[in-house]
Amino acid sequence: MDLKLEIKKEKDYTHIIVHGEVDLYNANELKEKVHMSTDRAISPNLIIDLKDVDYIDSTGLGILIGIKRRTTEKGGVLILVLYSDRINKLFEITGLNKIFTIARGFDAATALLQK
Amino acid sequence: MDLKLEIKKEKDYTHIIVHGEVDLYNANELKEKVHMSTDRAISPNLIIDLKDVDYIDSTGLGILIGIKRRTTEKGGVLILVLYSDRINKLFEITGLNKIFTIARGFDAATALLQK
């Protein structure tokens, strides 16, 4: 149930790699850790990398919606990196793939930021 | 719960690699498959490789005792290949490490046969 975050604050974006399962148990922990790191970030842009997330539930998706809202309010762009078909499917079913900007990899994410 | 066996019949021994979990559910399947393959083997010697066994219960250990008995009756030698500390521990607790000839790898097993 361990949620692990790797956080890298770059000039043009903050890059957060999430490891583990995100569910009702730890979704708030995700929210708080992301907010803490973005509050002191250099850039308002955010890349959240979910490639090492094995499972995310609706609570986790809800938290991501909130993070997107906050990022937009600060004038930043949120990009999600999704590799797995399984997680992608959840975004499609919920229609969240139309709300989020989704990249297949980290390089694709930074390319999207430069546009 | 899938038990998979790779069986190679060599001149000097039959080599059986077991994959999966061996428990009350499938221990008899292990017994029958091993017996079937040794009944038509070229050599009575048997190397059973448990390196890909994640779990073995007392039923599985009991089946191995039976296989050893049968192999000995036919004038053959049974060698078990055990890598994992976890499985080794079960053999130590039950004292079965003193009953079985145990090798740490396949090469060590064939070396033991040549002695």
Add this chain to the structure above:
Amino acid sequence: MKISDKNSLMEISIPNKPEFLRVVRLLVSGYASRWPLSIDEVENIKVAVSEACNTAIQTSAKSDQEEYIKIKCWQENKQIVFEIKDKTSGSPAAEGVEELEERGLGMLLIRTLMDYVDVKTKPGKGSKIIMKKNIKSA
């Protein structure tokens, strides 16, 4: 409840606490893997049951008492059935907009991923979700 002749009923009771969700997912995957379902179908069931437990936990968490979530799984005809029950307060007033949104997402996932879903709520008593998944080759 009709149990198939193959007697396959598994029941589990867990505290209504999110810490136990992961155990439930392990259990449900393990249970579902026993039937001829694809890896994707097992995954879908896991997601749906976990979402149903979320709802059950969030509903009953408002109570101060020690409450339990009860999950039953069995095979019936050509379907696996999952029943998730909580006691207490039925459908409480949601706390905030975000929480309501999540509920909506959860039910959306459940309805999309399962072949049959029925939700029954008895005010003041609790709610029960029954979900079924077809076993194609059964």
Add this chain to the structure above:
Amino acid sequence: MKISDKNSLMEISIPNKPEFLRVVRLLVSGYASRWPLSIDEVENIKVAVSEACNTAIQTSAKSDQEEYIKIKCWQENKQIVFEIKDKTSGSPAAEGVEELEERGLGMLLIRTLMDYVDVKTKPGKGSKIIMKKNIKSA
């Protein structure tokens, strides 16, 4: 049965059939992982509970009826407790020498791997194994 103030009771009921052993092992590992135990300790618990279920299944399998194995796990003081119960025939005449040997091996594993073991058998009613594992850092 005394439940710790942290209300941690998990109960599961499975058909007395070996197909369900793997699910039980998943569940028990998942449950035990919630406490500060080493990977080895969790593994030991998994082995012990699975062996106890073997005994329960082999004992009750002699009956023609649909029978269930009930497993309860909870935390009590500084221990996790596992209770495995079967109904029916208590300790039946063993079938053959091999089967007796396995039983012996199973109980040997349980007694070595757990910190406390108690087996109660009521002839004609069933048996109950209670096993406890110390949580060092609890």
